Amino acid sequence: MRIATLAGRTVLLTPTGAVDVHEAGRGRFGPDPSAVYSDWQAFVEWAASAALPAGRPFAPASLGAPVTEPGQVFAIGLNYRAHAAEGGLDLPVEPPVFTKFRTSITGPNGDLALPTATVDWEAELVVVIGRETRHVAAADAWDHVAGLTLGQDYSERTRQLVPPAPQFSLGKSFPGFSPIGPAVVTPDEFADPDDLEIGCAVNGEQVQKTRTSDLIFPIPVLIERLSAVLPLQPGDLIFTGTPSGVGVARNPQRFLTAGDEVLTWAEGIGELRQRCVPGTPYAPAP
Template sequence: MKTTTRSGRMCLVTGGAVIDVERASAGRFPADPLAVFERWTEFTDWAAGVRTGPPAPEGPAEAPVPEPRQVFAIGLNYRDHAAEAGLTLPESPPTFTKFMTSITGPDTELTLPSEFVDWEAELVVVIGRRADRVSAQDAWDHVAGLTVGQDYSERVVQGAGPVPQFSLGKSFPGFSPTGPVLVTVDEFDDPDDLAVECLINGESVQKSRTSAMVFPVPELIARLSAVCPLLPGDLIFTGTPAGVGHARTPRRYLRPGDDVVTRVEGIGQLHQTCVAG
C-alpha cells in the first residue's frame, strides 16, 4: 500500500489513481495525515479493499507526514560514511533531531542559506504504532512504512562550537524533504536491503544499500524506544552512506542551479533545485 499527502489531506495511491481518504471513507477517517497514523491498523485494514474512490485534490505531492511530533536522525550509520569522516564506528546510534519546520515535500526549491550546504541521502522510517521499549524482533510491527528523505546540512552552523549544533545546522527551511509516497513494509521483498542513491546534476555522488547500515531499522527502533516512546507519525532519518560533499577533497557544496535527485529502491525519488538565499 502507498499513501501520499495533497493539500494537507491524506491520500491513498492505488493503481494509477490518487484517492482522497476522508471522502472515500465517508468521513470514517479524517483528512489530517497524523490523525490517520493514530489509527494505522484500522486504516490499513480498510484501505486493503479500496480500488477506486473520489480523486485527491489537484496539486503536487507533499510530505507523507507534514507535521510529525518527533523527528529522529541518526549519524554515522554506514561504515563507509564513518570512514570518510575519519571516525570510528559508534557503539550506539548518534542521535539528533531535525526540527519540524524543516519538513517539506518531495519536489521543491532548496534555498541555500550559505555556501556550505551539503547533501545526505537517507531512508526514512514512519512509525505506525506507539513503540515503547520495543524489541528489535518486534520492531517492524510498529512501522507504518518507508519513504525517501534528504538530510540537507549547513556545515558551518552544524560544526559551530564549543559543542556541535547538529539539529540547527540540519533544520533550515526545506532541509528535510520527504516523499513522494509512504510505502508499507509488506510491499518490499526485503525492507532491510534497499538501494539508496543521490545524484547532483546527473552525477551519482552517493550509492549504497540499507543492508550496509551499522544499526539496521529494527535495532534503531529498539534503541530509541528504550529511551523515549516513538509515536504514530514520528520520523526516523536512518543515516547516510559515503559520498557527502564535506568529506571530499576538495570539499564540495551545493550551488545555485544545482539539481539534486535522491532515490530509494521501491519508493521513488525526491527532486530539489537549489536557489540562492
C-alpha cells in the same frame, strides 16, 4: 500501500491515480495527513477491505510531504561504515542521535534555499512509526512501522560544526532542509525492507549509492534502542543515516550552489528533486 499528500489531503496512490482517503472512507478518516497515523491499525484494516474508487490523475511534482506534523523527528549519524570512514571516525557502539526540527520538513519536489555556501546533501531512508512503541525488541520492531519513505538530511556544515560544541540539530533544520516523500510505502510492498538501494545525484552526477543492508544499526535495532529510552509515537520519523559520498568529506570539499539540481532516490519508494536557489544569508555569531 502507498500513502501520500495531495493538495494538503491524504491520498492513496493506486495504479489508476490518487484516491482521496477522506472521501473514499466517507469521513471515517480526516483529510489531514496526520490523521491516518494516529489511527493506524484501523486505517490499515479499512484500506485492506475497502472497495476503492478509481483514482484521479495527478502530477507527481504536486505531492506534498506525506507526514506533515510528526511529534518527534529522530536522525541517526554515522550509520554506514563507509560514511564513518570518509569522516575519519571510529564506528559508533551506540547510534548517535540528534533531531531535525519539524519546521524544516517539506515535500519531495521544490526549491532548496541556500543560506550559506556550505550546504551539503545526505540521502536517507526514513521510517514512519505506526503505533506507540516502548521497550520493543528488534525482533518485533517491524510490527510498529507504518512504512518507509525517502528523505534528504540537508546540512549547513558551518552551523553544524561551529566550535566548541557542534550544533547538529540547528545546522540541519533550516527551512526546506528535510524534504520527504514522495509517499509512505508499507513494509509489505518490499521483498526485503531491510535491503533497498538508495542514492543521490547532483546535476546528473551520482554522488551517493548504497544498499540499506549496509546500515550499522538496521531499522529494527534503531527502534529497539530508541524505544528503550522513550516512547515512539504514531507518525514519528526516524532518518536512518546517510551513506558515504557527502560533499564535506571530499577533497576538495564540494557544496551546493544556486542552480544545482539534487535528485535522490530509493528503491520501491521514488524520488526527491530539489533545485537550489539563493536563500536569506546566514552568518554564525563570532
